[in-house]
Amino acid sequence: MKKAERLLDLITFLLNARQPVSFEQIQNEFPEDYADGSEEAIARKFERDKADILDAGLPLKFVQDEEEDLAGYVIDRDSYALPSISLGPEELAVLYMAGSAVLDMGASPFSHDLVMALNKIGFAAGDARGGSASIRSLPANRMEQPAALRRKDYLESLRRAIAGRKSVILFYHSLWSDDKTRRTVDPYGLACTRGTWFLVGYCHLREAIRVFHVDRITGLEVNRFKPRSPDFAFPQGFRLDGYVSKHPWQLKLHEPREAVLRIESPAAEVFVTEAEIPPDRVERTDQALIVRLQTTFLQGLLPTILWHRDKLQVLEPPELVASTRAALQRLVEAVS
Amino acid sequence: MIELHRRLNTLLFLVPYVVRHRGVELGDLAARLGMGEDELLREIDFLLMVGRPPFQPNDFLDIYHEGGRVYVDLHQSLEQPPHLTVFEALALACAAQLFAGAEERGEMSLAVRLAVDKVVQSLPPEAANLFDELASHYLILGESGTVPHLDLLRRAVEERREVDMEYYTASRDKVGQRVVRPYGLHLHEGAWYLAAHCLQREARRVFRLSRIRSATMTDRIFDPPAGFDPAGFVESSLTVPASGSNRVVIGFSPRVARWISERWGPAYLTTEKDGSMTARLHDVSDAYVLAYVASFGGEAKILEPRELAERLTNQARDALAKYG
Numbered sequence: 192m193k194k195a196e197r198l199l200d201l202i203t204f205l206l207n208a209r210q211p212v213s214f215e216q217i218q219n220e221f222p223e224d225y226a227d228g229s230e231e232a233i234a235r236k237f238e239r240d241k242a243d244i245l246d247a248g249l250p251l252k253f254v255q256d257e258e259e260d261l262a263g264y265v266i267d268r269d270s271y272a273l274p275s276i277s278l279g280p281e282e283l284a285v286l287y288m289a290g291s292a293v294l295d296m297g298a299s300p301f302s303h304d305l306v307m308a309l310n311k312i313g314f315a316a317g318d319a320r321g322g323s324a325s326i327r328s329l330p331a332n333r334m335e336q337p338a339a340l341r342r343k344d345y346l347e348s349l350r351r352a353i354a355g356r357k358s359v360i361l362f363y364h365s366l367w368s369d370d371k372t373r374r375t376v377d378p379y380g381l382a383c384t385r386g387t388w389f390l391v392g393y394c395h396l397r398e399a400i401r402v403f404h405v406d407r408i409t410g411l412e413v414n415r416f417k418p419r420s421p422d423f424a425f426p427q428g429f430r431l432d433g434y435v436s437k438h439p440w441q442l443k444l445h446e447p448r449e450a451v452l453r454i455e456s457p458a459a460e461v462f463v464t465e466a467e468i469p470p471d472r473v474e475r476t477d478q479a480l481i482v483r484l485q486t487t488f489l490q491g492l493l494p495t496i497l498w499h500r501d502k503l504q505v506l507e508p509p510e511l512v513a514s515t516r517a518a519l520q521r522l523v524e525a526v527s
Numbered sequence: 528m529i530e531l532h533r534r535l536n537t538l539l540f541l542v543p544y545v546v547r548h549r550g551v552e553l554g555d556l557a558a559r560l561g562m563g564e565d566e567l568l569r570e571i572d573f574l575l576m577v578g579r580p581p582f583q584p585n586d587f588l589d590i591y592h593e594g595g596r597v598y599v600d601l602h603q604s605l606e607q608p609p610h611l612t613v614f615e616a617l618a619l620a621c622a623a624q625l626f627a628g629a630e631e632r633g634e635m636s637l638a639v640r641l642a643v644d645k646v647v648q649s650l651p652p653e654a655a656n657l658f659d660e661l662a663s664h665y666l667i668l669g670e671s672g673t674v675p676h677l678d679l680l681r682r683a684v685e686e687r688r689e690v691d692m693e694y695y696t697a698s699r700d701k702v703g704q705r706v707v708r709p710y711g712l713h714l715h716e717g718a719w720y721l722a723a724h725c726l727q728r729e730a731r732r733v734f735r736l737s738r739i740r741s742a743t744m745t746d747r748i749f750d751p752p753a754g755f756d757p758a759g760f761v762e763s764s765l766t767v768p769a770s771g772s773n774r775v776v777i778g779f780s781p782r783v784a785r786w787i788s789e790r791w792g793p794a795y796l797t798t799e800k801d802g803s804m805t806a807r808l809h810d811v812s813d814a815y816v817l818a819y820v821a822s823f824g825g826e827a828k829i830l831e832p833r834e835l836a837e838r839l840t841n842q843a844r845d846a847l848a849k850y851g
Contacts, residue, residue, distance in 0.1 A: 195534055199577040202539070203603045207579055220580035247532040248612030250651060272607035276649045282642035285635055288681055289622040292714040293667065295758050300665060301618030303533055306561040308615035310540055312646060314547070314608055353664050366785055380664040385717035406789065431666045457695050457702045457740070464672040464737045494822040500846040516850050521825025522843035
């Protein structure tokens with residue numbers, strides 16, 4: 192790859208330069224790269240190279256010092272170099288653990304960035320040689336299924352589209368209909384809950400903010416027109432957690448309602464841990480816990496209630512009691 | 528272009544890393560960079576062509592491998608890797624959310640938050656601004672209720688110490704005492720699991736952290752097995768076999784068929800003429816099948832074995848009786 196070589200040469204050259212380097216000097220030093228062709232074409236090529244260096248996150252600057260009659264490009268070594276980050280062994284270990292857990296998930300919007308980030312914080316902390324076991328290695332690359340590779344690809348494209356605020360064209364196969372749709376979406380955010388990734392964005396087809404299951408995306412194109420200028424702005428005060436929740440009963444669909452459940456021990460304690468119920472909403476009685484749950488989607492509780500059916504009783508509100516009874520009735524009838 | 532930026536960043540890290548770790552093993556380096564050994568060898572060959580004007584022999588990077596180890600002699604001022612990019616910082620912050628929302632529950636969530644703050648402070652100002660703008664747009668929801676156990680078990684894995692715990696077994700609906708040798712932690716579909724050797728069962732077992740009632744680290748030290756892959760062990764333990772003995776057959780209504788096909792995949796499923804779906808599972812616990820089928824509230828039923836189907840009916844009748 193000729194371009195990568197040229198950019199690395201240029202970066203090395205600028206890192207070693209003692210003072211700003213003018214474009215003419217660069218042309219003289221890299222005659223093969225920036226001499227052939229029309230002046231306009233060469234200038235365009237150099238502009239693209241500069242943009243790529245900046246996009247890779249490197250601090251390339253043009254500086255001008257009139258007194259010294261100096262003008263040119265610099266990559267300041269101090270702002271280029273990874274500074275030391277005073278992470279303690281505990282901090283390093285938890286970051287490694289979090290990072291490894293996400294890498295182990297197989298697909299995330301940041302897999303490569305995460306690998307490099309963990310490497311760099313390890314380097315910045317002096318690599319703690321022989322130190323904590325958890326920071327010596329990263330999870331092995333697993334053999335990836337085509338579906339997992341596609342998911343990774345979509346997630347990475349989407350995370351870039353979000354950062355650059357570029358619209359995307361989605362081919363989407365929604366769960367509840369057999370229609371496959373093609374829609375333009377302004378991507379606002381990516382969220383993962385229970386290992387499943389969701390895209391939240393403004394859907395131009397439905398003219399509303401929608402949540403898309405990333406695994407149901409069958410095709411994705413990021414708007415290639417004007418890659419460096421945003422296509423949309425994020426809505427004021429946008430919050431991802433308004434659209435994606437840990438538990439189905441927390442989906443923000445309705446006004447908050449309280450549900451009261453009586454769950455028998457010891458299953459109750461596990462439920463309280465998994466549902467993350469604050470201690471002040473749990474009351475202990477003989478052999479059971481009374482749990483007061485905040486919900487914004489009452490019926491989202493039903494599968495969980497049925498999961499614990501014989502160890503759980505719905506006390507409030509009446510409509511949840513009614514839908515639980517109806518579901519239990521269907522279970523009785525389903526078999527007979 | 529993504530590839531180009533990724534490659535630049537990898538190569539600008541690779542050289543300083545080898546400068547610091549002279550003679551690093553090829554395999555270790557490749558794993559660290561998330562690439563295969565072949566790919567790494569190609570990159571090393573490529574780096575040999577990178578230099579600076581006037582491009583005399585001494586102006587080229589001198590990176591080479593010998594006897595399976597990698598060395599750099601002339602680093603051309605690439606002895607420091609570049610600072611973290613915005614996306615690298617975002618990646619860490621995103622991963623750190625796995626422990627968020629539980630500040631009151633453990634030191635771990637505090638440590639991870641402070642660590643992310645330090646990383647963000649290390650960014651150049653413009654990058655830090657961009658980080659602030661974008662951080663709330665990527666979210667991973669974690670199981671904060673299990674953070675206290677996570678904290679303790681992480682240490683126990685590292686310090687190779689046996690753990691005494693009270694554990695809830697769902698299939699028996701009972702809490703029992705266990706002594707385990709913790710080998711590793713793994714996140715699966717948003718839930719944390721421990722791969723460990725259970726001294727009661729004298730076998731390797733997977734424990735779900737949310738079912739640990741209490742855990743205490745002991746002073747008893749153990750030797751972990753060589754080459755054991757905790758993540759792979761957890762994954763394979765949680766995978767329901769598509770063949771084997773103790774078959775259970777579940778029928779799903781057409782309404783939930785699409786969803787079921789996403790969950791179970793073709794190895795388990797047959798589509799029936801009326802659009803319903805039949806799943807064949809093997810060696811799953813009765814308790815799991817009963818709970819799983821019940822949670823569909825009538826959109827699923829147990830077709831085989833008959834006794835299990837009857838048990839579900841009875842359970843549903845008993846539950847119904849509670850509502851008068």
